[in-house]
Amino acid sequence: MSEVKSYLVGVFDDDDVLLGAIKTLREKGAKILEAFTPFPVHGIDPALGIKRSRLPQAAFIFGATGTTCALTLQIATLGFDWPMNIGGKPNLAFPAFIPVSFELTVLFAALGMVGTFLLASGLGPGSQKTVFDPRSSDDKFILVFDLDKNSQFTTEQLTQMIKESGASEVNIKDIVEKH
Amino acid sequence: MNVTSSVREPLINGGKTWADITNDICRQVEGKPSKSWIIAFTISFLLLGVGVFCVMYTWIVGIGVWGLNKTVGWAWDITNFVWWVGIGHAGTLISAILLLFRQKWRTSINRAAEAMTIFAVLCAASFILLHMGRPWLGHWALPLGNTYGSLWVNFYSPLVWDVFAISTYLTVSVVFWYIGLIPDLATIRDRATNKVSRLIYGIMAFGWNGAAKDWSRFEAVSLVLAGLSTPLVLSVHTIVSFDFATSVVPGWHTTIFPPYFVAGAIFSGFAMVLTLMLITRKVFKLEDYITLAHVESMNKVITLTGSIVGVAYITEFFIAWYSGVEYEGYAFINRATGPYWWSYWAMMTCNVVSPQLFWFRSVRRSILATFILSIIVNIGMWFERFVIIVTSLHRDYVPSSWAYFSPTWFDIGDYANSFGLFFTLFLLFSKFLPVINMAEVKAILKSAGDTQTGQGKGQSTVSSDKSVSSH
Numbered sequence: 001m002s003e004v005k006s007y008l009v010g011v012f013d014d015d016d017v018l019l020g021a022i023k024t025l026r027e028k029g030a031k032i033l034e035a036f037t038p039f040p041v042h043g044i045d046p047a048l049g050i051k052r053s054r055l056p057q058a059a060f061i062f063g064a065t066g067t068t069c070a071l072t073l074q075i076a077t078l079g080f081d082w083p084m085n086i087g088g089k090p091n092l093a094f095p096a097f098i099p100v101s102f103e104l105t106v107l108f109a110a111l112g113m114v115g116t117f118l119l120a121s122g123l124g125p126g127s128q129k130t131v132f133d134p135r136s137s138d139d140k141f142i143l144v145f146d147l148d149k150n151s152q153f154t155t156e157q158l159t160q161m162i163k164e165s166g167a168s169e170v171n172i173k174d175i176v177e178k179h
Numbered sequence: 180m181n182v183t184s185s186v187r188e189p190l191i192n193g194g195k196t197w198a199d200i201t202n203d204i205c206r207q208v209e210g211k212p213s214k215s216w217i218i219a220f221t222i223s224f225l226l227l228g229v230g231v232f233c234v235m236y237t238w239i240v241g242i243g244v245w246g247l248n249k250t251v252g253w254a255w256d257i258t259n260f261v262w263w264v265g266i267g268h269a270g271t272l273i274s275a276i277l278l279l280f281r282q283k284w285r286t287s288i289n290r291a292a293e294a295m296t297i298f299a300v301l302c303a304a305s306f307i308l309l310h311m312g313r314p315w316l317g318h319w320a321l322p323l324g325n326t327y328g329s330l331w332v333n334f335y336s337p338l339v340w341d342v343f344a345i346s347t348y349l350t351v352s353v354v355f356w357y358i359g360l361i362p363d364l365a366t367i368r369d370r371a372t373n374k375v376s377r378l379i380y381g382i383m384a385f386g387w388n389g390a391a392k393d394w395s396r397f398e399a400v401s402l403v404l405a406g407l408s409t410p411l412v413l414s415v416h417t418i419v420s421f422d423f424a425t426s427v428v429p430g431w432h433t434t435i436f437p438p439y440f441v442a443g444a445i446f447s448g449f450a451m452v453l454t455l456m457l458i459t460r461k462v463f464k465l466e467d468y469i470t471l472a473h474v475e476s477m478n479k480v481i482t483l484t485g486s487i488v489g490v491a492y493i494t495e496f497f498i499a500w501y502s503g504v505e506y507e508g509y510a511f512i513n514r515a516t517g518p519y520w521w522s523y524w525a526m527m528t529c530n531v532v533s534p535q536l537f538w539f540r541s542v543r544r545s546i547l548a549t550f551i552l553s554i555i556v557n558i559g560m561w562f563e564r565f566v567i568i569v570t571s572l573h574r575d576y577v578p579s580s581w582a583y584f585s586p587t588w589f590d591i592g593d594y595a596n597s598f599g600l601f602f603t604l605f606l607l608f609s610k611f612l613p614v615i616n617m618a619e620v621k622a623i624l625k626s627a628g629d630t631q632t633g634q635g636k637g638q639s640t641v642s643s644d645k646s647v648s649s650h
Binding site for chain 2: 039
C-alpha cells in the first residue's frame with residue numbers, strides 16, 4: 001500500500017543564511033525534518049540538534065576486535081599449533097607479532113566503521129534515498145518540513161515563515177511512500 | 180562570514196560560484212572524451228597489451244627470463260615493487276595527514292592523488308605476484324591451514340608482514356577513496372540527462388542525498404579513516420623497509436631504513452602527483468582549481484623530503500665507516516665506485532641535488548621546471564631502490580660468486596606493463612569520475628576562493644546570487 005505525503009521544501013542559496021534560518025524557524029516552533037546540503041556545513045549539527053556520531057566508538061570496538069583476532073591467530077599458530085625452532089629463539093616472540101596485529105587492527109576498524117556508517121545511513125548499491133530537490137547536490141541548501149508534524153501552522157503560514165527566514169523559494173513536494 | 184587573508188593566496192581562482200565548480204568538474208565526466216584523452220588512452224592500452232604479453236610469458240616460462248643470476252636473486256622486480264608502493268604514499272599523505280593538519284590546499288588534489296595511490300599499489304602488487312615465480316600459489320602467503328597438516332605461514336618473516344601491510348593498505352585506500360567519492364557521484368547522478376548514466380552513477384552513489392545527519396556521520400568517518408590511514412601509511416613503508424633491514428646483508432641491515440624509506444616514498448609520490456596533475460589541469464582546464472599555490476606547496480614538500488633522503492644517504496655512508504664493519508664499509512664504497520657507480524651517481528644527482536633547485540621561488544612556481552624535476556625525482560627514486568637492492572647483492576662475502584646483473588627485455592617489458600596498467604587506470608578514472616573533490620572544494624570556497632564575484636562574497640543576498648549564476 002502506498003500513500004502520498006506532502007512536504008514543504010525551503011530552498012536557500014547560502015549556507016550562512018541557512019544556519020540563521022534553522023535557528024529562527026526552530027525558535028518559532030517549526031519542526032525541521034532534515035536539511036540537505038551539497039557539502040558539510042559547519043555548525044549545522046548543533047543548530048539542528050543532531051547528536052555527535054558514535055561511529056568513532058564503533059571504530060574502536062572493531063579495531064580492538066582486529067587486534068584480538070590477529071594476536072589469537074599468531075599465538076595459536078606459531079605458539080601452539082606449529083611451534084618453529086628458529087635459532088633456539090622463543091616460540092612466542094611477541095615483538096614480531098606487532099606489525100600484523102597493527103595492520104589487522106586498522107583493517108577491522110576501517111572496514112567495520114565504514115560498514116556501520118553505510119548501514120546506519122541506509123546507503124549502499126541500489127539504495128535510493130529521497131532526493132527532495134536535485135539542486136541540493138549542486139549549490140542549493142534545502143530544508144524539508146513534514147506537514148503532518150507541523151500541524152500547528154497552516155501550509156501558508158509555514159511557507160511565509162520559511163520565506164521570511166531567507167529562503168529563495170518554497171515548494172510543496174509530494175512523495176509516494178510505500179508501506 | 181568571508182575572511183580573506185592578505186597573506187595567503189587564494190586556492191580557487193576565477194571568481195567561481197558553487198555551481199561553477201559543479202559545472203567545471205562534471206564537464207569532462209559528462210562530455211565526450213577529448214582527442215588528447217583518446218590518444219593517451221590508446222598509447223597506454225597498447226603499452227598494457229605489450230606488457231601483458233611479457234607478463235604472461237614470464238608466468239609461463241618462469242622468472243628465468245629475467246636477468247637474475249645465482250648472486251642477484253632480486254633485481255627489477257623488487258625495485259619496481261618498492262618504487263610503486265612509494266609513489267602510492269603521497270595520495271594517503273595528502274588525503275589523511277594533510278586532513279588532520281587541516282591543510283585546505285589538499286582538497287583540489289586529494290581525489291586524484293588517492294586514485295594514483297590505488298593504481299600504484301595495484302602495480303606494486305603485480306610485482307609481488309610476479310616475483311613469486313609461481314603466482315598461482317600466491318595464496319600460500321596467507322595464513323590458511325593446509326591439507327597436509329597444520330603448517331602455517333611464518334609470522335616472524337617480514338615478507339609475511341608485507342602481505343598484511345600491502346593488502347590492508349590497498350583495502351583501506353580503496354574504501355577511503357570511495358567514501359569520499361559518494362557525494363560527488365550523487366551530484367553527477369542528479370545532473371545526469373540520460374537514463375544509462377543516471378542508473379550507473381545512481382548505483383555507484385549508494386543513494387546519497389546529502390542529509391545533514393549523513394554528512395555528520397560522513398565527517399566522523401573521514402576523520403577516523405584519516406587517523407587510521409596516517410599510521411597505516413607510515414607502517415607500510417616501514418614494513419617494506421623491514422624486508423631489507425631485518426636481513427644481515429651489508430647495505431640492507433640498517434636501522435635508519437624505516438624513516439628513510441618513508442621520506443623517500445613521500446618524495447617520489449609527490450613528484451608523481453605533480454607529473455599527473457600538471458597534465459590533468461592543462462588537459463581538463465582546471466588551472467583555477469590546481470593553482471600555482473598548490474604546485475608551490477607540493478614543491479615545498481618535495482624539497483623537505485628530498486633533503487631528508489639526502490641526509491639519510493650521507494648518514495648511511497658515515498655509519499658504514501663508523502661501524503668499523505669491513506663488509507658494510509665495502510658495500511658502500513662499492514656502491515659509489517664499483518661497477519654500478521653510474522646508478523649511485525644518478526640517484527645522488529636526481530634525489531639530492533635536483534630538488535634543491537626548489538629553494539628558488541621562481542623554480543617552485545614554474546610549471547615547466549616543476550614538470551621536468553618531478554620526472555627527474557622519480558627516475559632518481561627508482562635508481563635509489565635499484566642501488567639498495569642490486570649493488571648490495573651483487574658482491575657478497577665470497578668474491579668467487581660476485582656477479583653483475585643486466586636486465587633482459589622481459590625485465591623491461593614487465594616494468595612497461597605496470598606503466599600501461601597505471602596510465603590506463605588513471606585515464607579511465609579521469610574520464611569517468613570527478614578528478615577533483617567537488618564537495619570539499621565547495622566547502623572551502625568561501626574561505627579560500629578569490630573574492631572577485633560570486634559566493635566567495637559570503638552573505639550575498641538572493642538577488643546578487645541570481646545575477647552571478649546567470650552570467
